[in-house]
Amino acid sequence: MMTASTVNRLPGKEIDWAALRADFPILDQKVNGHPLVYFDNAATSQKPRAVINALDHYYERDNANVHRGIHELSNRATAGFEGARARAAAFLNARAAEEIVFTRGTTEGINLVAAAWGNRHIKAGDVILLTEMEHHSNLVPWQLLAERTGAKLAFLPITGDIGQLDLNRVDEFLTRDVKLLAMVHISNSLGTINPVSELCDRARKLGITTLVDAAQSVGHRPLDVQEIGCDFLAFSGHKMCGPTGIGVLYGRGEVLERMPPYQGGGEMILSVEYQRSTWKQPPHRFEAGTPDIAGAIGLHAAMDYLDGIGRENIARHDMELGAHAYATLAGLQGIRLFGPHVGRAGIVSFLVKDIHAHDVVELANRRGIALRGGHHCTQPLMRKLGVESTSRASFYFYNTTDEIDGFAEVIRDIMKFFGR
Amino acid sequence: MFDDLSDLYQEVILDHCKHPRNFREMTAATCSAQGHNPLCGDQLKLYLTLDGDRIRDVSFVGSGCCISKASASLLTECVKGKTRAEVGKTFDQVREMVTTGKIEGDVGRLAVFAGVHKYPARVKCAILAWHALAAALNGQGQPVSTESEDI
Ligand SMILES: Cc1ncc(COP(=O)(O)O)c(C=O)c1O
Numbered sequence: 001m002m003t004a005s006t007v008n009r010l011p012g013k014e015i016d017w018a019a020l021r022a023d024f025p026i027l028d029q030k031v032n033g034h035p036l037v038y039f040d041n042a043a044t045s046q047k048p049r050a051v052i053n054a055l056d057h058y059y060e061r062d063n064a065n066v067h068r069g070i071h072e073l074s075n076r077a078t079a080g081f082e083g084a085r086a087r088a089a090a091f092l093n094a095r096a097a098e099e100i101v102f103t104r105g106t107t108e109g110i111n112l113v114a115a116a117w118g119n120r121h122i123k124a125g126d127v128i129l130l131t132e133m134e135h136h137s138n139l140v141p142w143q144l145l146a147e148r149t150g151a152k153l154a155f156l157p158i159t160g161d162i163g164q165l166d167l168n169r170v171d172e173f174l175t176r177d178v179k180l181l182a183m184v185h186i187s188n189s190l191g192t193i194n195p196v197s198e199l200c201d202r203a204r205k206l207g208i209t210t211l212v213d214a215a216q217s218v219g220h221r222p223l224d225v226q227e228i229g230c231d232f233l234a235f236s237g238h239k240m241c242g243p244t245g246i247g248v249l250y251g252r253g254e255v256l257e258r259m260p261p262y263q264g265g266g267e268m269i270l271s272v273e274y275q276r277s278t279w280k281q282p283p284h285r286f287e288a289g290t291p292d293i294a295g296a297i298g299l300h301a302a303m304d305y306l307d308g309i310g311r312e313n314i315a316r317h318d319m320e321l322g323a324h325a326y327a328t329l330a331g332l333q334g335i336r337l338f339g340p341h342v343g344r345a346g347i348v349s350f351l352v353k354d355i356h357a358h359d360v361v362e363l364a365n366r367r368g369i370a371l372r373g374g375h376h377c378t379q380p381l382m383r384k385l386g387v388e389s390t391s392r393a394s395f396y397f398y399n400t401t402d403e404i405d406g407f408a409e410v411i412r413d414i415m416k417f418f419g420r
Numbered sequence: 421m422f423d424d425l426s427d428l429y430q431e432v433i434l435d436h437c438k439h440p441r442n443f444r445e446m447t448a449a450t451c452s453a454q455g456h457n458p459l460c461g462d463q464l465k466l467y468l469t470l471d472g473d474r475i476r477d478v479s480f481v482g483s484g485c486c487i488s489k490a491s492a493s494l495l496t497e498c499v500k501g502k503t504r505a506e507v508g509k510t511f512d513q514v515r516e517m518v519t520t521g522k523i524e525g526d527v528g529r530l531a532v533f534a535g536v537h538k539y540p541a542r543v544k545c546a547i548l549a550w551h552a553l554a555a556a557l558n559g560q561g562q563p564v565s566t567e568s569e570d571i
Pocket residue numbers: 042043104105106107108135137138184186187188213215216236377
């Protein structure tokens with residue numbers, strides 16, 4: 001059996017992607033009498049045995065609370081938790097482990113920035129610049145901040161169904177009032193890959209703070225926060241083979257240092273008196289209460305697993321699957337596709353003529369295929385595209401082109417079923 | 421092709437989904453109400469013309485999945501000519517049927533929705549039009565949503 005650790009990680013090396021499926025126990029099952037085809041990876045990815053084992057091992061051998069103990073188990077738990085932080089720093093090429101704040105996920109990371117950074121730095125009349133394709137988690141926290149402070153929101157426009165940022169109009173939006181540019185790296189609804197390095201570069205030259213929502217990119221391609229040049233970057237462990245309940249907020253050292261705490265409680269304080277407290281340096285300043293220790297350890301295992309395969313290899317395979325699915329669906333009559341024609345991630349949103357997304361997803365499920373239908377937490381984007389919902393197939397490296405071909409057959413059958 | 425789905429997508433449902441009945445706006449309606457299922461993006465608007473206590477005419481517009489469209493279409497056929505009390509009773513029967521699969525009393529052709537209870541994610545689709553009807557009859561101006569607590 002080939003496992004990730006035995007896979008040669010040189011870029012371009014042929015990898016037996018189908019064999020990697022054996023690392024994922026959940027994939028080996030039938031749903032409604034058909035082999036499971038899991039195409040809902042943008043919602044959450046499946047977990048390899050290495051991650052499941054890391055969680056088991058932690059709870060069976062090492063479980064204790066972190067930082068406060070002197071006993072052996074507490075030392076092990078602390079080493080595991082802080083080891084995961086150092087691993088995450090290396091994974092993102094951050095300058096230091098202190099730039100890694102553990103969160104519950106992307107959503108909490110963005111809320112942390114909106115509260116701790118936003119309350120201090122955003123004033124009435126300031127502009128928070130987003131894009132028209134943001135997930136609700138990179139929109140609603142800014143709406144709340146704007147309500148608190150009197151700031152305004154502005155949105156970089158996209159170009160129709162192709163769903164790419166209109167880069168010709170960026171200068172027009174990067175006005176002097178803009179204090180923050182927060183944008184999604186890979187759109188979970190469109191599969192668009194945004195040029196975040198270029199945009200952060202242009203923003204930084206104007207003194208604008210930047211945040212990247214890397215929920216859909218971090219497990220799918222090499223990612224280097226220094227190369228991107230962002231001030232903040234948030235992601236979730238569960239979309240990159242890790243457990244649910246753990247995520248990372250990267251914050252550039254100087255920026256984190258100037259931020260007040262997010263939540264108050266244990267772990268984040270230096271000394272507490274009845275009337276006032278002083279708090280720790282980052283990252284602990286932002287981690288009140290007992291953290292998700294097991295989650296961080298599981299995330300460590302997930303990062304090791306992905307790097308065992310090689311993220312550049314994963315990115316190549318991801319783009320191949322995305323391109324194959326796009327081309328295959330484009331070959332069917334009566335399909336409307338969203339997102340870029342080329343250079344797209346492995347996320348394909350589509351509509352089947354006159355058939356509601358939920359009917360498509362229901363019928364696909366009967367054939368063992370897990371799709372998602374709905375607004376994908378991007379309601380304003382759906383409205384902009386003039387649709388209520390789409391069906392979405394989203395891939396990960398354990399998916400195959402054979403699965404995509406079978407899926408296209410099922411779409412054909414669905415059209416026949418509804419007489420379209 | 422999808423034989424195992426015939427409990428959900430019955431012939432009658434497919435027919436009403438493809439050719440919804442009473443699918444039109446009503447300019448002179450006595451009352452109307454909107455239903456919204458944020459999970460699916462389903463939106464429908466139901467119109468009523470009342471004659472005292474009795475529904476003289478009913479129609480709907482909107483978009484949604486096959487189940488919600490067929491449910492609204494069959495609703496319009498079912499409640500035309502009925503009184504508030506009769507409609508209230510049918511709503512209770514429908515709710516019971518789509519959540520438990522149990523058919524109590526005579527629900528006529530609405531019985532095609534009994535299979536929905538096996539698909540918990542679709543119960544809201546089947547019941548949306550009925551909530552809109554109740555809202556219209558109660559004269560609530562607020563749109564009803566399947567995400568509010570009592571649905
Ligand atoms: C682009 C994007 N941003 C943010 C999120 C939110 O992630 P989470 O729910 O793990 O906080 C998601 C996932 O649903 C996403 O796809």
